[in-house]
Amino acid sequence: MTDVSLDKVKEIITQLEANPTDLYNNSFFITWRYPKETVNAVLLVAEALKRLHKAGKSVRVFDTGLGLSIFRDNSTRTRYSFKSACNMLGLGTEELNESTSQIAHGETVRETAAMISFLSEVIGIRDDMFIGEGHRYQKEVSDSIQESFDHGILPQRTSVVNLQCDLDHPTQVLADLSHIINYFGGVENLRGKKVAMTWAYSPSYGKPLSVPQGVIGLMSRFGMDISLAYPEGYDLLDEPVEAAKKFSQETGGSFTLTHSMAEAFKDADVVYPKSWAPFTVMQERTQLLRSGRSAELKALEERALAQNATHKDWECTEEMMKLTRGGKALYCHCLPADISGVSCKEGECAASVFERYRLDTYAEACYKPFVIAAMIILTRFQNPVKTLTQLLERDQPRRTVC
Amino acid sequence: MTDVSLDKVKEIITQLEANPTDLYNNSFFITWRYPKETVNAVLLVAEALKRLHKAGKSVRVFDTGLGLSIFRDNSTRTRYSFKSACNMLGLGTEELNESTSQIAHGETVRETAAMISFLSEVIGIRDDMFIGEGHRYQKEVSDSIQESFDHGILPQRTSVVNLQCDLDHPTQVLADLSHIINYFGGVENLRGKKVAMTWAYSPSYGKPLSVPQGVIGLMSRFGMDISLAYPEGYDLLDEPVEAAKKFSQETGGSFTLTHSMAEAFKDADVVYPKSWAPFTVMQERTQLLRSGRSAELKALEERALAQNATHKDWECTEEMMKLTRGGKALYCHCLPADISGVSCKEGECAASVFERYRLDTYAEACYKPFVIAAMIILTRFQNPVKTLTQLLERDQPRRTVC
Amino acid sequence: MTDVSLDKVKEIITQLEANPTDLYNNSFFITWRYPKETVNAVLLVAEALKRLHKAGKSVRVFDTGLGLSIFRDNSTRTRYSFKSACNMLGLGTEELNESTSQIAHGETVRETAAMISFLSEVIGIRDDMFIGEGHRYQKEVSDSIQESFDHGILPQRTSVVNLQCDLDHPTQVLADLSHIINYFGGVENLRGKKVAMTWAYSPSYGKPLSVPQGVIGLMSRFGMDISLAYPEGYDLLDEPVEAAKKFSQETGGSFTLTHSMAEAFKDADVVYPKSWAPFTVMQERTQLLRSGRSAELKALEERALAQNATHKDWECTEEMMKLTRGGKALYCHCLPADISGVSCKEGECAASVFERYRLDTYAEACYKPFVIAAMIILTRFQNPVKTLTQLLERDQPRRTVC
Secondary structure, three states, X not given: OOOHHHHHHHHHHHHHHOOOOOXXXXXXXXXXXXXXXXXXXXXXXXXXXXXXXXXXEOOOOEOOOEEEEEEOOOOOHHHHHHHHHHHHHOOEEEEOOOOOXXXXXXXXXXXXXXXXXXXXXXXXXXXXXXXXXXXXXXXXXXXXHHHHHHOOOOOOOOEEEEOOOOOOOHHHHHHHHXXXXXXXXXXXHOOOOEEEEEOOOOOOOOOOOHHHHXXXXXXXXXXXXXXXXXXXXXXXXXXXXXXXXXXXXXXOOEEEEEOOHHXXXXXXXXXXXXXXXXXXXXXXXXXXXXXXXXXXXXXXXXXXXXXXXXXXXXXXXXXXXXXXXXXXXXXXXXXXXXXXXXXXXXXXXXXXXXXXXXXXXXXXXXXXXHHHHHHHHHHHOOXXXXXXXXXXXXXXXXXXXX | OOOHHHHHHHHHHHHHHOOOOXXXXXXXXXXXXXXXXXXXXXXXXXXXXXXXXXXXXXXXXXXXXEEEEEEOOOOOHHHHHHHHHHHHHOOXXXXXXXXXXXXXXXXXXXXXXXXXXXXXXXXXXXXXXXXXXXXXXXXXXXXXXXXHHHOOOOOOOOEEEEOOOOOOOHHHHHHHHHHHHHHOOOHHHOOOOEEEEEOOOOOOOOOOOXXXXXXXXXXXXXXXXXXXXXOOOOOOOHHHHHHHHHHHHHHOOEEEEEOOHHHHHOOOOEEEEOOOOOHHHHHHHHHHHHHOOHHHHHHHHHHHHHHHHOOOOOOEOHHHHHOOHHHOOEEOOOOOOOEEOOOEOOOOEOHHHHHHHHHHHHHHHOOHHHHHHHHHHHHHOOOHHHHHHHHHHHOOEOEOOO | OXXXXXXXXXXXXXXXXXXXXXXXXXXXXXXXXXXXXXXXXXXXXXXXXXXXXXXXXXXXXXXOOEEEEEEOOOOOHXXXXXXXXXXXXXXXXXXXXXXXXXXXXXXXXXXXXXXXXXXXXXXXXXXXXXXXXXXXXXXXXXHHHHHHHHOOOOOOOOEEEEOOOOOOOHHHHHHHHHHHHXXXXXXXXXXXXXXXXXXXXXXXXOOOOHHHHHHHHHHHHHOOEEEEEOOOOOOXXXXXXXXXXXXXXXXXXXXXEEOOHHHHHOOOOEEEEOOOOOHHHHHHHHHHHHOOOHHHHHHHHHHHHHHHHOOOOOOEOHHHHHOOHHHOOEEOOOOXXXXXXXXXXXXXXXXXXXXXXXXXXXXXXXXXXXXXXXXXXXXXXXXXXXXXXXXXXXXXXXXXXX
């Protein structure tokens, strides 16, 4: 095997040995609650799988088995990434449609969890609409699976993978980070780079906080200078902010909070301008939605949109970009972006800026299936070093004929 | 191979030799219309597959092929069980969505049957809403497939598997029975055990009769004492009742009908308290639904709910459970159950009783994917003894790497 | 290998060598825009796959990978055929549901195209509702994939397969043609056969023009006499009509246009009576739908239905059939047909005629999965001769046990 990209896979496997995790027979929830080795392991396995796949090698590890998804909010790329991840590993996929199931019939979460886990290796869940709910639901599913597994009912300990909750969006931000690592030529080059995670104006309302929270809770672990910027009133939850402060200090980076987009963009190496709803709005919305008070909900929406509209200057314009390091910071976005004059009248990003980085954002998104596949391997295989070594050595093409 | 559970598979294969069936290139509809050997064969193949799967062995028998499902009523566990069964055998799955197909466009059942069978090995159908319709529809699909197969149009004789019709719910009750056999340590221990199949109060209306009919039509074949209990007016169809009487007599068991829940529970070894609609209500509902008379339908619903409400004492309480053999009968349910104070105010079962048996009901449900897989193997493979023997001997793990 | 049907596969492979195409790493759009060799290649690969499949051989060429479908209009058989094609080749399938994706959120077509192509080998698209739109959309998706592939973002050049657009319905008409070739015992026997592609009355409105356009644009390439018949005002687009004229001239056949169904049926060897909307109605409908003018849309529908109703005599009756060659022309239809007295009061075809050819139309439809699979192989494999040769030589059964 003389393929350079595959020689690199050998190196990755060596690095993986130094990053053991407790993920086996467990679930993957929130990056900032795991040790750094766990984060490293996901990044390394994802990179190895991406290289094997690009070289035309099969990374199939399952003969049969199912990957199930539950989407409680719309999704294009995460849904498709999850299904791609399952497919590349050899799992069939199903999606639980709560409206045509008997869940409305009075089924409890723990009952459903057992019922859909019989032959499942993994369940991917997006539940990001309500503050205080998404993670709790994912945890309840995971705990119920554990109970059924402990009692010998389930033949395997199906893992839950967080495809976005109210707190974190780990598959997204680990894909973002993989892209940034690749852009700067290695994780060792992140030290001292400045990342601007900034709020940006959007004509829509109620966007989750999980992406900015995930970004600061993850990128702060690599010695980077994190600048979080948003207009007053758009605070994030304390937990990820405190985590980011602590990680920055531990890794020799820094964490600063500002209410000026320009200040965040100043000399930034990476910019991530993205809208989110104020935490208090999300809380109020959760309560109103739950109690079905639609008139008040409408009033809240109008108030929130009006509040957003006072910050239309929070746009990633060419002028803003000129403030970044050499005017050439890497623009990141989880997509879809609100592009001024393209997908909306006024939005998060100027059309010319977005167009210049458009293909970069596609490349960024392309890491997600491999990040998810890495989480599946780490939660389902006891010795991922051995698993990857076998994948490399068996050298099986993705096509069965040429 | 020294795995004890796999030694047991060898025994099962030996027993299977003594239970030949006519299922090859046919469909699976209603248990009580088949010879006892057919029922035995399903139970045996299901048990063998479950053991192989639990031991981490692949039971994949197809390289490619499709399993198609048609759900004309909501479903969580049967839908998922069907897809799990297909997946473990190597089939991809699709679900026919009648609203986005051209069926509304004037397609006939026989046309649709041919169109979705091109590369299908099996079609699973749930059609349980209307008395006199579900089985007829499944039969029409199966006959149409036979016609196309006979004329050389279809390359294989796709089988139809009944995932619940108006008469029977065979995949459910064979899973129930597998669970009971396992609980008592073998089919030979069923003789003389008392099974109480009883109606129970539910605040909902229109629940199918197929589960109680399936239970009495199946469990009566093993020398058990079947006690069927329901309030006056909740009669089942004659055919399964007559079948149960005949089977009980033939196998040295007994069949009794009572209108007292307590009498049924008295000294019972197994209790299956579950709501269903009176047959006459289901008939009237079918006619009203078909003619779109919504006002009369609403009136029927109110009348039926009021009728149910006069029988709230038909609840599986702690007091009722104390009447059973040693107060410790095995509680069975097809799920989801109406649990008093949990999923409804007053329902089929007291919360404390259900909680004590909750994990048992999950274990009960876990047999369903294997029962369905057994039906697929028996309908699609000419010599299932040979098929299972090969699965056992090839000893292939479910994972392609470790 | 002494199987006669497989000896025929060897012959087909030899013929395929004489029909090279430019389809590799490309998409499949509209038959009449491709050289004749391309059309031949699809027919040959489809026939080879069908024979291998019928002989119980696996035609799996992918270890893993996805086939994605986008249906912007209802579908039973094309949807199912696409999924069957993917499955037989080893691809998992997913369907993009635009309503639960983030597309409504402001995603552009080129963004979506990249996002759903990460691990996809093929995307099948039906978009036939609006004149001037379907093909344009398919092309835009294909071009966007090309861009992402050229920039190294996508690891493979996902192909787009036209599952019906506003211009052509290639998978349908190539299946129709395969059936006709088989009926007459070989492509060499088509010369001089008369094909009547005629309009027929339907009580519905707005049926696409793509089938009749596809039929004349394809069947005219084999030396047949094409008779296109429709009432005044039901013109097809110029492009396929001009193509049909040119092809007929080149291949020694003929192309005639008439406004008499009887004239077209006279001595026909094949009849294809099928309703479609006048081109001008489709154009007007497109504009009204886009601008949401529902009152005018309703008026248009009424006007179009009234116009249709003046041509109820355009029905494929027993009397019409008597006009055909020996009264025994082969009746073709893409299904579902509007059958008088069965699926509607008065429609395209008399019930007795349809019933006589019903199983033939099923056989016709059965070619579609193989046509689609052929398009996937030709667009994804550089040397299809080698691919088929390997499939034949490896001689792998579709079942992994017997």
